[in-house]
Amino acid sequence: MSCDTCQDCGCDNITVPTGPTGATGSTGATGSAGSNGTDGTTVLHNNVTQSTTASASIALFSATKAYTLPSGTLSTDGSKLILTAIFSTTGAGISGASNAYIYLAGSSFTSNTVPYEIAHNSDDGQFYMKIRLEITRSSTTNLVINSDSCVTTSDGQTISDYHFFDTTNTVADLSANSLLIEARGKTSGSTTFNCDQLTIDHFIK
DSSP states (O other), X not given: OOOSOOOOOSOSOOOOOOOOOOOXXXXXXXXXXXXXXXXXXXXXXXXXXXXXXXXXSOEEEEEEEEEEEOTTSSOSTTOEEEEEEEEEEEOOSOOSEEEEEEEXXXXXXXXXTSOEEEEOOTTTOOEEEEEEEEEEEEETTEEEEEEEEEEEETTSOBOSOOEEEEEEEEOSOTXXXXXXXXXXXXXXXXXXXXXEEEEEEEEXX
């Protein structure tokens, strides 16, 4: 049997009821690690609050100048940190010196007998010191450190206290261990030694 005519029955809009939302499924397995991103630079730490010490022996500054590098940050040989530390002295007319130290994992990477030094001189007043370290991963347990520093007077004149050297430091496995980086100092006489800045940049390779 067939129908020769078609009639409009007025059923253009039909709403079909839906059931309640089902429960959320279980979390899927973690995907594989992604590939390394492109080379670049990241500022990891930038502390520009002045902190002081008047200690005659090596000590932390009043507001600790430190940064803990998370494990796995230096994940590729050739990746490096650029550390910039700026120091100053307060007080003049005395003899002696103020000394700065950079500590990695609780130990000074320079010999305590050859620290960064500002020799006090009453004729020149306040001094400033800038230290720049280039810390490059050469293996998961070794860092190559390139260091340079200079000392200037308050009027911007550079004096002869300048040195430049390379050294290699052995550290705990960087892929599994964090790395504590600290600025410390000591001073003599009535001079106050200040750490004005500690900045750490990460150059990603």
